[in-house]
Amino acid sequence: MSTPLADTTNPDLGLLYAVNGLAKRSPQWLDHLVSWIGEYGILIGLAMLGLVAWLQARRRPDAPVAVAGLLWVPLSVAIAELANLPIAAIVNRPRPFVDHSGLLVLVDGKAGTHSFVSDHSTMTMGVAVALFLVNRRLGWIAGGLALLQGFCRMFMGVHYPTDVIGGFALAAAVVLLLAPIAMAVLVPLCHALGRTALAPLIRAPERAGAGPRGRRRGRERGAVRSEEQPPESDLAA
Numbered sequence: 001m002s003t004p005l006a007d008t009t010n011p012d013l014g015l016l017y018a019v020n021g022l023a024k025r026s027p028q029w030l031d032h033l034v035s036w037i038g039e040y041g042i043l044i045g046l047a048m049l050g051l052v053a054w055l056q057a058r059r060r061p062d063a064p065v066a067v068a069g070l071l072w073v074p075l076s077v078a079i080a081e082l083a084n085l086p087i088a089a090i091v092n093r094p095r096p097f098v099d100h101s102g103l104l105v106l107v108d109g110k111a112g113t114h115s116f117v118s119d120h121s122t123m124t125m126g127v128a129v130a131l132f133l134v135n136r137r138l139g140w141i142a143g144g145l146a147l148l149q150g151f152c153r154m155f156m157g158v159h160y161p162t163d164v165i166g167g168f169a170l171a172a173a174v175v176l177l178l179a180p181i182a183m184a185v186l187v188p189l190c191h192a193l194g195r196t197a198l199a200p201l202i203r204a205p206e207r208a209g210a211g212p213r214g215r216r217r218g219r220e221r222g223a224v225r226s227e228e229q230p231p232e233s234d235l236a237a
Contacts, residue, residue: 015161016096016103019154023104035106038120038152042145046127049142050074053135058204064194067202068186069134072179077126080174084122087170088114096160103157110158118159121167124149129175 023031050073057066093116097103124146132139150164194202 012160012162013096013100016154016157016159019151019161020103020157023106023155023157031104031106034152034155038149038156039107042124042149042152043120045145046124046142049131049138049145050127053131053138056135058200058202063203064190065183065187066134068183068190069130071186071190072133072175072182073127073130075182076130076175076178077123077171079178080122080126080171081119083174084117084119084167084170087117091116093160093163095158097157105158106156107158115159116163117166117170118150118153118163119167120153121146121150121159121164122171124171125168126171126175129172130179133175133179 023034026034050070054067054070057063057070060066091114093114095110095113095115097105098111124142128139128142128146131142146168150159150161150168153159153164154161190202193199
């Protein structure tokens with residue numbers, strides 16, 4: 001027996017029907033494309049953003065701190081997904097197409113799973129918020145992908161708007177509330193790893209032929225840039 005939350009309010013259900021109605025009026029190839037993007041494509045895109053962020057973080061003056069912030073990205077997503085397990089079980093909200101007819105469902109195998117909160121929305125917004133703390137430019141891009149993810153889940157007919165909003169809120173809460181504790185552990189860990197054979201994962205190796213004078217000039221230029229511009233990473237501040 002589902003909880004009363006399964007009885008959606010009219011705005012919630014109305015927005016779902018409006019977005020899913022776009023799928024009914026779209027050509028089949030577009031429905032397939034949006035389904036692939038909403039199921040796999042955005043997650044792949046976020047993984048690529050994470051790789052770019054790591055390559056950039058290794059070249060920063062505060063590389064161990066920046067890389068520690070990037071380690072928090074997958075860890076925070078995992079914690080948020082674990083937190084969602086009891087939430088989904090307690091709310092016990094069925095998928096929208098179970099209780100409401102007329103929806104076009106673009107992906108199979110969802111009938112026996114919980115609707116609240118959206119796992120995909122939780123994952124994507126978790127990546128976006130955690131990445132924003134390290135690299136704001138890439139974080140904004142990830143945030144756009146997270147919003148697109150929420151739209152795709154409604155377009156596919158597998159989530160209510162409140163499922164998506166709940167996933168966004170859960171992810172943001174986990175990332176921001178636990179970030180100070182996580183960084184207190186991850187920053188010393190990355191500093192320690194920087195003194196081992198795993199150092200290239202933390203800090204980019206210096207270019208061959210760069211002598212002490214070149215390194216000193218690089219540090220001076222980095223210091224000037226850091227004085228002129230505020231640090232991009234909130235976690236590094």
